[in-house]
Amino acid sequence: MRKLFAATLGVLSAVGGFVDIGDLVAASQAGARFGMAHAWVLLVGVVGICAYAEMAGRIAAVSGRAVFDLVRERLGPRVALLNLVASWLVTVITLAAELGGVALALQLATGLSHLLWVPVAAVAVWLVLWRMRFELMERVFGLAGLALLVFAVALFALPTDWAELGHGALHVGSAGAGWPAYWFVAVALFASTVSPYEVFFFSSGGVEERWSAADLAHARSNVLIGFPVGGFLALSLIAVATVAYHPSGTSPDTLEAVARPVVSALGGAGLAAAVLAFFAVTFGAALETGLSAAYAASQYFGWQWGKRVSPREAARFHSVLLVGLLLGVLLLMTAVDPIRLTEYMLVLSAVVLPLTYLPILVVANDRGYLGDRVNGWWTNLLGAVFLLLIVAASLAAIPLAIVTRMGR
Template sequence: MKAPRPKASRTRRLRRIRQIFGPGFIAGAADDDPSGIATYAQAGAAYGYMLGWTMLLTWPLAAAVQEICGRIGRSTRAGLAETIRRRCPSPVLRLVVLLLFIANIINLGADLGAMGSAMSLIGGGPPHPWVIVFALASTLLETFVDYQRYARLLRWMTLALLAYAATAFVVHVSWGSVLRGLVVPAMPGSGAWMLVAAIFGTTISPYLFFWQASQEAEEAGLASAGDAEPGPDWQVRRIRLDSWLGMLFSNVIAIFIIVTTAATLNVAGTTQIDTAAQAAEALRPLAGDFAFALFAVGIIGTGMLAIPVLAGSAAYAVSEAFGWRTGLAQSAGRAKAFYGVIAAAGLLGVLVHFSSIDPMRALLWSAVVNGFVAAPLIALVIWLGSDSEAMNGQPIPRRLQLLGGAACLVMVGVAIMTTVSWIAPTAR
C-alpha cells in the first residue's frame, strides 16, 4: 500500500502551481482593461473578423517581452525603472517615466468612465458617482490590504474576463470567418492603420513591462526574507509559463471580444464604437439581455483588475526613478510617497473623466503613442536583459533576444505605416 503524501509536500506543490499564475498572468489579464475592450470592440464592429490576425501575431511578441521584464525583475531584485536608473542616463529615465505616467492617467480616466457607464447601464442612475466609488475602492484596497491577500484577490479577478468568452457563445458566430481572420493577415484599407496601431499599443503596453518587473522583484525580496525559495531554474520556468499563459489568456479573450462585436454590431451595420459601455449597450437589442449583462459585468470586473495595475505601475516607475521606498508589500506608513503616487493617479484619473477632454479620443491617441514608445522601450529592455553584469550573471537567452527584436521591429513597422497613412491623405 502506497504511503500517503506528506501534507507539507502537497502544500508546497499547490503553492508552486499558484505561483505559475503570478505577476505575468495578472499583467496579461489587466491588458484587457475597459479601454482595451473598447479598442477590440471597435475592431470587430468596424472590420468584422478581418483583424483577428493581430491577436495571433502579438501573442508571442508580447509574451516574450513580458518574460524578459519578469526575468529582469527576478534577477536584479529591482523594478524596470530602478534598473534603467542604474544603467542609463537620467534624461532617458525621466522621459520613459513621464510618458508612462501620462498614458496611465489617460487610461485610468477612460477605464473609470467605462466602469461608471457600465454600472449605470446595469443599475441605473448617473455614472459619475460610480467613477468616484471605483477609484476610491481600488485605492483603498491597494493601500491597506495585505500584499499576499491582495495578490490572491487580483488572481481571482482575472476570472471576470471569462464573461467575454461566454458572450461569444450566446451569439451567432461564423467560425469559418473567425479562423480566416486569424490566419490570413488582411488590411481593410489605409484608414485602418491607426486602429491597428492602437491594437498593438494596447496589447503590447509599456505599463505592463513595469508592473511585471516590479512585482517579480518584490516577490523575490519577500521570498529571500522568508522561506528558502525554489532554485533559479525553477524560477526561469515559472516566469516563462506565467508570462506566456498570461498573454495567451489576454489575447484569447481579446479574440472573443472581436468575435462578439463582429458577429453582432458589424453584421447589423453598427461600425463605430467609442466606449466599452457603448458596445455593451449596443449588444442588448442584437444579442439579448444575457449577452449585454455578461459584457457589462465584464467591464466592471476587468476595470477593478486593471486600475490597480495602472496606478501601481505608475507608482513603481515614479518611486524607483526617485529612489523612494517602493512596494505593495510595504505598509502605507513606511512608503508614503509610493502610496501617494497611487492615490494621485486615481485622483487624476477621476479628474480626466470629469474634464472636457474626450477620454476615448485621448485614449486612442495614448494607445497609438504607446505603440510608438514601445519600440525603443523594448530595445532598451532587450539590452538590459542581455547585459550579464546587470542581470547578475543570468542574461536572457538568444530565443528571447530574437523574439524581443521581432516585437521591436513589428512596432516600428506599425508606427511607420500609421505615419504614412496620416501623411498620404494630406499630400493628396
C-alpha cells in the same frame, strides 16, 4: 486550477493590457468594421509581450530589482528620465480612462451617470491599493477579469459560421473601410497589447512577491499562461462583434452596445456576467496603471516603494499613487469621454513604446546584472524583430491618426 492561481500576476498584467476600457470598445469596433482581419495583430502582440515579459520577469527574479530601477542605473539618469516622463504621462492618462471605465460599468448596472461614480471608483481603487495585500489583490482581480470569458461562451450561443470566422482570421482585408483606417486600428490594437505599464507592473510585481532565481519557472508560467489568456479574451471580443455587427455594418461605440450580443445570446445572466466582467477588467487595469505610475517614479528617484512595506515606510510611493488618482479624477470631471480618451492614449502609447522596450532588451543582455541568465540567441532574435515592429508602429501612429482622423 493550481497553475492558474500561480499565474494570477500574469493574468492581471495581461487583462490590464489586452482588455481595458479602450480595448473593450476598440476590439469590438475592429470586429464590427473589419471582421477577423486583425486577429494576426493579437497573435503578434501576444508573442512579443511574452518575450519581453519573460525578460522583465527574469531580470526581477535574478537581480531582485525591477526593470525601471535597472534602466536608470544602466542607461543613466537622462535617458531614464525621458523614459519616466513619457511612460508616466501615458500611464496616468490610462489610469484616468480606467477609472472612467469602472464608472461606465457602474452606470450600465445602475443607470446613474458615470460622472457620479468617478469619485467612488477612485476612492475604491485607492483603498484596495492602500490596504489589500499584493498577492490577494492579484488573485482577486486577476481571476475576476476572467468573467470576460462570457464573450467566448456567447460566441457558441450565437449563430456563428465557424468556417467563415476562421477564413476571416486568415484573410487580411480592409472590408471597404480603406487601408489607412485598417492600419490605424492595427497600430492601436498592437499598442494596447504591449502597453509600457504592463512590463513595469509585471517586473515590479515579481519583486513584490520576492522572486529569486529559483522562481524562474514560476515567472515563466505567469508569462506563458497569463498573457495568452489576455490575448484570447481580446480575440473573443473581436469574434463576437464580427458575428453580431459586421454583417450589418454597424459599430458598437458604448459598453452597452458591446454587451448587447451577449445579452441577445444569454439573456439576463449574460448581461450580469458582462457587467461584472467590465467592472473587473477596468478596476484591475486601474490598479495596474496606478501602481505602475508609482513604481516607475519611486524606482527612478530611489524611494522606498511597494505594497510589501507599510504606507508609512513608503510615504512618497503612496503619495504618487494618490496624486495619479486625483489627476485622473480631475481629467474625467471635464466630462471627457473615457473611451475617446483611451483612443488618444493608445496613439501616445505607440509613440513611446521604443523608450520602454529597448532598455529592457539592453538590461536583459547585461551579465553584470544577470550573469549566465542573459538572453540566448533565440530570445535576442525574437526581441530584435519585435523591437523593429515597435519602432514601425511608433513612426506610423501619429501620421495614421491624422490621415484617418483617429480611425474614423
